[in-house]
Amino acid sequence: MKGERKMSEFVMECKNITKSYGHVQALKNITFGLRENEVLGIVGDNGAGKSTLIKIIRGAIEPTSGEIFLRGERVIFHSPRDAMNHGIQCVYQDLALVNKLSVIDNFFLGREIEKDVLGFLPVLNEMAMGEGVLLALREMGYEEIDIEEKISNLSGGQRQAVAIARAVFTEPEPDIVLMDEPTSALSEKGKQKVFQFVEFLKQKHSVILVSHDLNAALQVCDRIIILKLGEIVFESNVHDGLSVQQLISLM
Amino acid sequence: MGNKGLTRILKDIESLVLIGGIIGLVILFSAFEPRFLSLENFRIILETMSVLAILALGLNLLLITGEIDISFTSVLEFSASIVALISSYWHLNTFLTVLIALLGAVAVGIVNGMFVVKLRIPSFLVTLASQAIVGGIVLIICNYRAVLIADQAFLNVFYGRPLGNVATCVYWMVFIAFCLWFLLTKMKFGKWAFATGGNEEAARLMGIPTARVKLLCFILDGCLAGVAGFVLGSRAMSARPLMSTGYLMPAMAAPIMGGASLNGGEGSVPKTLLAVFLLSIITNGVSLLGLEPAYRDILMGTILIIALSIRQLRSLAIL
Numbered sequence: 382m383k384g385e386r387k388m389s390e391f392v393m394e395c396k397n398i399t400k401s402y403g404h405v406q407a408l409k410n411i412t413f414g415l416r417e418n419e420v421l422g423i424v425g426d427n428g429a430g431k432s433t434l435i436k437i438i439r440g441a442i443e444p445t446s447g448e449i450f451l452r453g454e455r456v457i458f459h460s461p462r463d464a465m466n467h468g469i470q471c472v473y474q475d476l477a478l479v480n481k482l483s484v485i486d487n488f489f490l491g492r493e494i495e496k497d498v499l500g501f502l503p504v505l506n507e508m509a510m511g512e513g514v515l516l517a518l519r520e521m522g523y524e525e526i527d528i529e530e531k532i533s534n535l536s537g538g539q540r541q542a543v544a545i546a547r548a549v550f551t552e553p554e555p556d557i558v559l560m561d562e563p564t565s566a567l568s569e570k571g572k573q574k575v576f577q578f579v580e581f582l583k584q585k586h587s588v589i590l591v592s593h594d595l596n597a598a599l600q601v602c603d604r605i606i607i608l609k610l611g612e613i614v615f616e617s618n619v620h621d622g623l624s625v626q627q628l629i630s631l632m
Numbered sequence: 633m634g635n636k637g638l639t640r641i642l643k644d645i646e647s648l649v650l651i652g653g654i655i656g657l658v659i660l661f662s663a664f665e666p667r668f669l670s671l672e673n674f675r676i677i678l679e680t681m682s683v684l685a686i687l688a689l690g691l692n693l694l695l696i697t698g699e700i701d702i703s704f705t706s707v708l709e710f711s712a713s714i715v716a717l718i719s720s721y722w723h724l725n726t727f728l729t730v731l732i733a734l735l736g737a738v739a740v741g742i743v744n745g746m747f748v749v750k751l752r753i754p755s756f757l758v759t760l761a762s763q764a765i766v767g768g769i770v771l772i773i774c775n776y777r778a779v780l781i782a783d784q785a786f787l788n789v790f791y792g793r794p795l796g797n798v799a800t801c802v803y804w805m806v807f808i809a810f811c812l813w814f815l816l817t818k819m820k821f822g823k824w825a826f827a828t829g830g831n832e833e834a835a836r837l838m839g840i841p842t843a844r845v846k847l848l849c850f851i852l853d854g855c856l857a858g859v860a861g862f863v864l865g866s867r868a869m870s871a872r873p874l875m876s877t878g879y880l881m882p883a884m885a886a887p888i889m890g891g892a893s894l895n896g897g898e899g900s901v902p903k904t905l906l907a908v909f910l911l912s913i914i915t916n917g918v919s920l921l922g923l924e925p926a927y928r929d930i931l932m933g934t935i936l937i938i939a940l941s942i943r944q945l946r947s948l949a950i951l
Binding site: 461462465471473475477478479480481482486489490491492493495503504505 | 898
């Protein structure tokens with residue numbers, strides 16, 4: 382349902398989002414907003430509803446009730462493609478890369494650039510795709526990556542760079558980037574790399590970061606929401622006084 | 633060529649093994665039989681490898697998506713039988729005959745694909761069943777005997793010699809190989825097929841319709857098995873049950889020797905063709921030397937195991 386575009390301080394708002402699976406309520410009246418160039422952390426224990434909420438925002442599932450607004454305009458996502466077309470991209474926990482394909486193939490997977498040959502035959506425009514990847518990686522400071530190299534031959538940080546570049550450097554350019562457990566199974570050095578990525582992202586985008594890692598969330602987020610048994614139990618700007626112990630006590 | 637290009641070639645162990653194997657076999661067979669190393673024999677090898685090549689290329693496509701088909705031998709016999717029966721009893725024009733037979737082959741591909749993508753039954757099991765069913769149908773419609781292919785135009789199309797001494801089956805093989813190479817390397821469908829086999833979940837998250845990709849590959853595979861039936865039937869000028877005996881192992885071995893993985897996500901048209909060429913050299917050399925066919929099987933199996941072992945050692949970073 383499209384109404385008049387309203388001025389909103391929020392890039393995205395979720396209002397009264399509820400998701401039920403039979404008698405089980407995975408989410409209950411979730412209401413929050415995401416501001417411009419903000420990093421919002423969504424934390425909570427297993428079963429809190431984080432994954433369900435992210436799936437709804439990225440269009441993988443539909444809420445039982447509730448609404449999502451993007452810049453004041455109500456939107457309904459019937460598929461992840463709908464969410465992508467509205468400027469929501471996701472960096473998945475396992476990065477969703479195909480190890481046996483190259484950097485360039487992974488970067489453009491599902492959105493390959495084509496050109497017409499002989500006036501009717503759509504073939505891959507390898508030159509345009511190559512330029513696109515090189516530009517993206519250069520802007521992220523990863524110009525040393527060989528774009529013909531298989532993903533399986535890259536380091537963990539390089540793979541993450543490719544996954545993030547794929548989410549960010551796309552048409553339409555995303556307003557919102559969802560990051561699902563970006564620091565899981567990473568070393569401290571790897572985590573620091575993720576924090577650098579998030580700082581890079583928030584210059585031009587808003588970020589929702591889902592994480593078990595409370596230290597990481599406190600370090601990189603501007604605001605934190607705690608989910609517990611499908612409800613928001615805490616919401617606060619990150620400040621010096623906010624500690625991991627405090628967050629744990631609320632989860 | 634820079635260092636990166638050279639490194640990539642050296643890392644391409646499949647090609648090195650295949651080319652080395654071909655050179656070794658050529659030296660071996662020509663040492664024992666001088667007739668081996670002649671243009672005439674080369675032509676014979678190309679013509680006899682065409683059926684195997686078409687089958688192997690179809691299977692390669694499916695392996696790339698992470699699936700497999702062992703019913704292709706029955707589909708080959710099925711399409712050849714349909715052609716033989718139509719040409720012998722109904723005398724339809726060649727185009728219609730080919731169309732009906734091809735539709736039959738495609739139908740098997742569709743059924744295989746639907747059971748795999750809709751019901752998620754492992755493709756090995758689905759095609760094991762369809763191999764038996766289609767093979768049984770062939771026995772019944774052929775009445776357990778050979779049926780002549782009476783359509784001369786059909787024979788000319790698939791095994792004629794309109795341009796010099798080389799049979800049309802070679803041109804079909806080259807044309808099909810080129811089309812598949814183009815599809816897999818120059819069109820987005822190819823990337824989608826590799827992604828579907830390499831990481832189906834990731835491919836789906838990127839919006840690729842993986843079920844549709846697999847179904848299309850099953851259809852193409854069925855179609856190619858049908859064309860292989862046309863070629864084999866034309867060469868024999870007849871169709872008969874179990875005429876595909878001897879093709880199952882090499883048709884499955886060739887794409888794997890060419891780099892395809894049973895886990896999906898890998899495969900190469902040029903390297904599959906190289907593998908088919910190598911296997912065909914074995915068949916040809918054994919025949920020229922007057923050895924029993926069993927030696928062919930022993931040699932093929934040995935070379936397959938060697939090729940796979942080298943690849944495995946490379947991936948374990950021992951080499």
